[in-house]
Amino acid sequence: MNDCGRCAVRESAICHSLNESELDALNALGRHQTLKRGQTMVWQGDESLLVGNVIEGVLKLSVSGADGREQTLGIMFPSDFIGRPFGPKTDHSVVALTDAQVCTFRRSAFDEFARGHPELEHSLLQRTLTELDRTRQWMLLLGRKAATARVATFLLEMSSRYATNCNDGASTAPISFDLPLSRQDIADLLGLTIETVSRQITHLREDGIIETPNRRTIVVLDSGRLQARASEV
Amino acid sequence: MNDCGRCAVRESAICHSLNESELDALNALGRHQTLKRGQTMVWQGDESLLVGNVIEGVLKLSVSGADGREQTLGIMFPSDFIGRPFGPKTDHSVVALTDAQVCTFRRSAFDEFARGHPELEHSLLQRTLTELDRTRQWMLLLGRKAATARVATFLLEMSSRYATNCNDGASTAPISFDLPLSRQDIADLLGLTIETVSRQITHLREDGIIETPNRRTIVVLDSGRLQARASEV
DNA sequence: CGTTCAATTGATACGGATCAATGCAAGTGG
DNA sequence: CCACTTGCATTGATCCGTATCAATTGAACG
Known part of the structure; x- marks a missing residue:
């Protein structure tokens, strides 16, 4: 008996492609893990031992260069898949930005299971292709966009994921949400410094485009x- | 009867996971296509209609922002897979950097075939995961590295793909190769301008680290x- | 020998990094 | 309840690297 039926991401994580009995089998291999804000789940350069699904919370993938400057590679939300199956190494860290819950598997066990379940592999392929598309779009931002556009793009991306006030785009009602990232996290994601991010947010506020009732909230x-602003140079 | 047996990338492209009869079936769906240097195979924003393998030559994936500034997302070599299966749109262009030969399939036909051949999907998954790793590493370069490090990293990457004089790393013998990219292509890939790339190459030459017998050759x-230099800030 | 186009080199401007100080909110202990 | 600490965010002043603008060189080709 498994409790995947009650899982918050049952329908959206890659497991959605499995039936009840397959789910039982996969569930037997995995375990739930709770992460506290700031906790590192996987270290850059580690042997790739763990993979899993995000159930709750937000995590980041990041690498740091020789001098310690860090670049965030992506933000992972519930139902996203984490880790590097079918490969020996993980070349980035995984860190929880908020308290989080993940459903993890030993990589070897997951790999073996996946090889026997083409539908699961197909879901994983779909998800990986989408993630690759998303990552490539981010390259345009890092390679070519100015600071204003980077921050604007980031806020739009977050608002589309988080909007409590869900509009049809045409509406002009304000959209508000809480950032799970600190200014430093945002800087690491956008390839900027914390000061530049702060100044850009100030500009957007002064121009009446956003409001910042507190450090973490964006309206x-x-x-x-x-x-x-997001599509400017 | 197919001629995949004589294909230059028979062992390294995703098709390697198919047996003779499966290969026949896939081959029946595809066709060879010859591209001239500079020719665009797929346009950014196109409906995703074509996928395929690179057989010969070098191609680039690129996007251009609102103002026309272009960012190259990746360089594709023989045996690499091109296109976006299982999705309706292609959000980047594919352009031949040298004369090239590709083996293409209508996306719908390829998708259907792949769904029936888990081994093929597995190969594609492996390749996509590797490409995602590579792309993410490039993000560190675009987000955090200075011009010198970008150019040095690029030259190292190319030398590892191209080296005619294959050493075991420890050797000090010079390695020489011809770039398939113009200075503009390199600038687009590294998120720099053509002038900055040129100056960095000049510096490396003045410092005795490389030689440039002609525009395209690097020693x-x-x-x-x-x-x-590549790991400096 | 002139034309053409890419690459190089030079001079200057500007955006974002860096260095430094201040502000602000949440917690801590007296 | 109020001083004090602590950590993050904001703001300011200055510097540096790369973009930009402009001119020159050099190779390929007719």
Whole structure:
């Protein structure tokens, strides 16, 4: 008996492609893990031992260069898949940005199971292809966009994931959400410094595009103009 | 009867996971296509209609932002897989950097075939995971590295793919190769301008780390120091 | 020998990094 | 309840690296 039926991401994680009995078998291999904010789940350069699904919370993938400057490679949300199956090494760290819950498997066990379940591999392939698309789009941002556009793009991306006030895009009602990232996290993600991020947010506030009631909350007042900023150079 | 048996990438492309009869079936769906240097195979924003394998030559994936500034997302070599299976859109262009030969399939036909051949999907998954790893490493370069390090990293990457004089790393013999990319291509890949790339190459030459007998040829004289430059900030 | 186009070199401007100080909110202990 | 600490965010002043603008060189080709 497994409790995947009650799992928050049952329908959206890669497991959705498994039936009840297959789910039982996979579940037997995995275990739930709770992570506290700031806790590192996988270290850069580790042997790839763990893979899993995000159930709750937000995590980041990051690498750091020789001098300690860090670059965040992606933000992972519930139902996202984490880790590097079918390969010996993980070349980035996985760190919890909020308290989080993940459903983990030993990589070897997961690999073996996946090889026997093509539907699961197909789901994983789909997800990996999408992640590759997303990552490639981020390269345009890092390679070519100015600081304003980077911050605007980031806020739009977060608002689309988080909006409590879900509009159809055409609406002009303000959208508000809480960032799970600190200013440093945002800087690491956008390839900027903390000061530059702060200044850009200030500009957006001064221009009446957003409001910042507190450090973590963002209210998007004019998503049209925010989009315009996002596509500037 | 197919001629995949004589294909240059028979053992390294994703098709390696198919047996003779499966290969016949896949081959029946595909066709060879010859591309001239500079020719665009897929346009950014196109409906995703084509996928395929690179047989010969070098191609680039690229996106361009609103203002026309271009960012190259990756360089594809023989045996690499091109295109976006299992998805409706391609959000980047594919352009031949040299004369090239590719083996293409209509996406719908390929998708259907792949769904029936788990081994093929597994190969594709492996390849996609590796490409994602590579792309993520490139993000560190674009987000955090200075111009010198970017150019040095690029030259090292190319030398590892191209070296005619294959050493075991420890050797000090010069390694020489021809770049398939123009200075503009390199700039687009590294998120720099053509002038900055040129200056960095000049510096490396003045420092005795490389030689440039002509515009396209690079001779690496001191790969140790080149590596040091690559990991600087 | 002139034309053409890519690459190089030079001079200057500007955006973001860096260094430094201040502000602000949450916790801690007296 | 209020001083004090602590950690993050903001703001300011300055510097540096790369972009930008502009001119020159050099190789390929007719």
